[in-house]
Amino acid sequence: MSKFDDYTYKAEGCSLTVYGVLFEADRPEQAILRYRAGETVFWNSWRGSFCGILHDERNDTTLLFNDHIGSKILFYAQTKNGFFYARNIKELSKKTGFQQPNEAFIKAIIDKGYTTDNSTICQGIYRLLAGQYLIVQGNEFQLKTYHRFDNTPWPYKEQEMLAETNRLFRQAVERVIRRNEKEGLQHFFPLSGGLDSRMCQIVAHQLATQPITNFTYSQTGHYDHILPQEISRYLSNEWQFMALDGGDYLAQVEAISSATQWLINYNGPSEIYTFASQQKWDDKGIVLTGVNGDNILSVITDSKNEIDLLYSLSFAGNGIGSPQVLQHYTESYSPFCDVDFLEYILHIPNRKRRNYAFYDKWILTYYPEAAQWHHKHERIGHRHWMVTVAGRNIFLKDLPKRILWSILKRLHIYDGYQIDADSMNPYDRWAKSNPKLLQLLDAYFNDHKEVLRGLTLENELLLLYQRGNITEKCAVLTIISALRP
Numbered sequence: 001m002s003k004f005d006d007y008t009y010k011a012e013g014c015s016l017t018v019y020g021v022l023f024e025a026d027r028p029e030q031a032i033l034r035y036r037a038g039e040t041v042f043w044n045s046w047r048g049s050f051c052g053i054l055h056d057e058r059n060d061t062t063l064l065f066n067d068h069i070g071s072k073i074l075f076y077a078q079t080k081n082g083f084f085y086a087r088n089i090k091e092l093s094k095k096t097g098f099q100q101p102n103e104a105f106i107k108a109i110i111d112k113g114y115t116t117d118n119s120t121i122c123q124g125i126y127r128l129l130a131g132q133y134l135i136v137q138g139n140e141f142q143l144k145t146y147h148r149f150d151n152t153p154w155p156y157k158e159q160e161m162l163a164e165t166n167r168l169f170r171q172a173v174e175r176v177i178r179r180n181e182k183e184g185l186q187h188f189f190p191l192s193g194g195l196d197s198r199m200c201q202i203v204a205h206q207l208a209t210q211p212i213t214n215f216t217y218s219q220t221g222h223y224d225h226i227l228p229q230e231i232s233r234y235l236s237n238e239w240q241f242m243a244l245d246g247g248d249y250l251a252q253v254e255a256i257s258s259a260t261q262w263l264i265n266y267n268g269p270s271e272i273y274t275f276a277s278q279q280k281w282d283d284k285g286i287v288l289t290g291v292n293g294d295n296i297l298s299v300i301t302d303s304k305n306e307i308d309l310l311y312s313l314s315f316a317g318n319g320i321g322s323p324q325v326l327q328h329y330t331e332s333y334s335p336f337c338d339v340d341f342l343e344y345i346l347h348i349p350n351r352k353r354r355n356y357a358f359y360d361k362w363i364l365t366y367y368p369e370a371a372q373w374h375h376k377h378e379r380i381g382h383r384h385w386m387v388t389v390a391g392r393n394i395f396l397k398d399l400p401k402r403i404l405w406s407i408l409k410r411l412h413i414y415d416g417y418q419i420d421a422d423s424m425n426p427y428d429r430w431a432k433s434n435p436k437l438l439q440l441l442d443a444y445f446n447d448h449k450e451v452l453r454g455l456t457l458e459n460e461l462l463l464l465y466q467r468g469n470i471t472e473k474c475a476v477l478t479i480i481s482a483l484r485p
Contacts, residue, residue, distance in 0.1 A: 004179075004286070004331055005050070012036055013057045019087070020050030020072060021286060021331040023175040041065070041133065041146040047175070047340070049323070049333055051128070053085070062136040068147050068339045070130030070315045071323055073261055076141075077125045083136050089120055089261050098124040101483060103456055110457075110464065110475050113265035114320075116312035121262050121482040130315040149342055151306050153349040158361070161348050165358075166366050168344055172335030173203045173288065180210075180285030187212040188284040190272075191239075193227040193424075195359070195375045196290025196297075196336060202367050203335075204288055205235045213238040217275045220245050224424040227373050234369075242275050247430040249274040250470070251440035253477045254484075260324045262482035267474035269321035271425065281329040289326075291334035292319050296345055297359040303350035310346075355383050427470035441473055444480070451483040 004021040009028035014035065016028055025046040026034060034042040035054060043052060043065055051072035054063040064074055064085055076085040077096045086092035093099050100123040108115040118126045128134065131147035180187055189204060191197050191214035204212060214232040218224035220243045232239035249270055256273045257266040292314045294300070301309045313319060314337075326332040335341055345353075352358050360381045363370050371380040378384060384397050431438050445465055452458045465476040 004183075005048070015055045015057075016052065017054075018050055018052040020048060020067070021179070021333070022046060022048040022050055023179060024048070025050075040135075043067075044146055047338070049331055060137065063133055064128060064136065065133035065146075066128045066130065068131050068149075069337050069342075070128070070132070070320075071337070072327075073263070073320075073324065074128040075120065075125055075261075076128065076134060078139065078141065079124075080139075082139050083141055089122065089125060092125055093122050096124065098122045100124070101455060106455070106457055106461075106479050109265060109478055110461070110472075112317070113268065113471070113475060114263065114313075114317035116316055118316075121479075127263070130311060149307055149310065149346055151303060151346040151350060153303070154347040156349050156352055158352075161358075162362050162365050164344060165341075165348075165362055168338070168341040169199075169335050170203055170207065172333075172338035172341050173200060174207050175338070176286045176288045176333050176335075177204060177207045181208070183285060185285030186210075186283050187288070188279075189214055189288045190290075191216055191228040191232055191237075192218070192290075193222075193224040193373075193375075194290060194294070195356075195363075195370075195380075196293030196334075197228075198231060198290075198370055198373070198375075199293070199363070199367065200288050200290045200335060201231065201235060201237070202370050205237065211238065213240060215240040215242070215275065217242040217244055217271050218424040219243070219426065222424045223374075223377075231373060242278070244271055244274075244425050245430075246434040247425065247427055247437045247470070248434070248440065250427070250437065250474065251444070253441075253444050253481050256325075257478050257481040259328055260321055262478060263324075264318060264321055264478075265471065265475045266478045266481070267427070267471055268318055269325045270474075272322045273325045276325060276329050279329070284330055287326055287330060287332040289322060289332050289334045291322055291332075291337060293334070293336040295319070296336050296342065297353060297362075298356045299350055299353045306346070306350055356380075357383075431470055437470075441470075441477065444477060445473075448480050448484060451480055 006019050007028065008015065008017045011029055012032050014032045016032055025048065026042065031042050049067060049071040051066045051074050064076065066072055066074060073087060074085060075089050075092045076083070077092060077098055079096050084092060084095050086095065102119055102121055102123045105115055105119045105121055118129050120127060131145055133144055133146055135142045135144065187204065187208055187210060189201060189212060191201050201214060214228060214237050216225060216228040216239065225241065229239055250267060252273070253266060256270050259273055260266065260269055295310065295314050299306060323332050348358060364381055452461050461476050461479065465473050
């Protein structure tokens with residue numbers, strides 16, 4: 001429900017519809033002229049958060065395209081009666097009659113909380129992923145990729161790379177700042193105890209000419225509550241806080257699940273949904289977030305697996321939660337996902353970005369004030385050792401805990417061990433201290449569990465809900481919500 005650049009434009013026998021926010025893009029008439037001149041993927045040079053549909057009446061061809069990181073959701077399906085697409089999966093399911101549950105998708109939600117491919121809850125319905133577009137002619141379509149990031153390492157020239165990283169990051173932040181101020185809209189930005197949102201706010205403070213309001217949601221007393229308050233005060237920003245204590249907001253199963261089109265476990269974006277749904281957005285601009293910063297600037301895997309994991313986790317998996325929720329109210333943008341920034345950063349050798357090494361150097365070189373607060377209880381520039389296990393980077397100090405977690409999970413002994421005691425939302429501890437939370441979840445489960453009947457996974461889902469932790473219970477409830485008519 002964007003208030004920015006949604007439009008439909010018709011000219012030269014073409015109809016072009018765009019959803020989202022555009023910082024740098026052709027005017028609609030120019031885009032159509034470029035298409036007519038043979039530039040099929042004219043949107044490749046655009047910058048922003050967008051998707052679009054172009055229909056060419058002359059040859060009855062339709063193009064469906066997503067942006068470089070897949071920040072918008074477009075679903076599509078082919079039936080014997082034609083090709084269909086929609087932005088809402090349940091609408092498309094009714095149009096096509098495709099209502100058979102996709103059990104491979106359900107299994108992915110149970111195991112990981114998200115799927116890494118273009119599948120959905122309905123067999124025969126797919127989503128358009130990052131850097132993809134469709135060419136549709138009649139009942140036939142071709143799925144193509146117009147862009148894919150690459151992490152081939154460049155020769156490491158530290159000072160040069162630090163300077164260019166800083167320039168591109170500031171350019172990305174400025175895109176949001178200038179657009180908000182041009183539209184006369186309020187800067188309303190999230191701030192957590194993490195490093196990514198901190199860097200966004202420090203740079204935004206330097207670039208903005210209008211006041212900034214930060215918002216924070218966390219368990220009361222957690223460092224994700226305390227540090228943002230200190231940082232916001234340091235920046236002379238206004239600050240708004242919502243306590244997550246108790247977890248009652250997890251009872252909003254239907255609303256939160258539908259906000260992300262049932263593509264991920266609803267507990268992930270539950271906090272941002274709870275906060276966003278309570279705000280008035282008419283006077284607020286694009287939300288500047290730090291989404292995916294750690295995945296990119298500190299790298300969570302080795303060089304060989306980095307690009308695949310970036311697409312599966314950041315662009316298709318858990319990384320889509322917050323942006324999808326915010327799109328129901330406004331638009332959001334992360335400078336860490338800015339195409340120009342990403343295209344450069346990924347060529348900085350993976351081993352140099354590992355364990356925040358390059359990230360910390362950038363901060364200490366250009367923004368030393370950001371280092372006055374700890375990050376995950378570590379001093380910036382003084383990190384614990386990290387090891388790579390099964391392609392994933394893990395702090396050595398956390399390895400025993402990870403092993404214990406894995407063993408307890410296999411033995412179905414939960415009791416909150418799997419939840420980090422330092423979590424901003426310790427669901428299982430809340431469930432023990434707040435019986436109402438489990439009562440609310442159980443009520444939804446018992447009222448609607450009949451939709452699981454007939455599934456091959458029915459018994460597994462029932463058992464998982466009964467024996468699982470809160471996150472796993474939420475995964476089951478996500479599936480139940482998706483299967484409800």
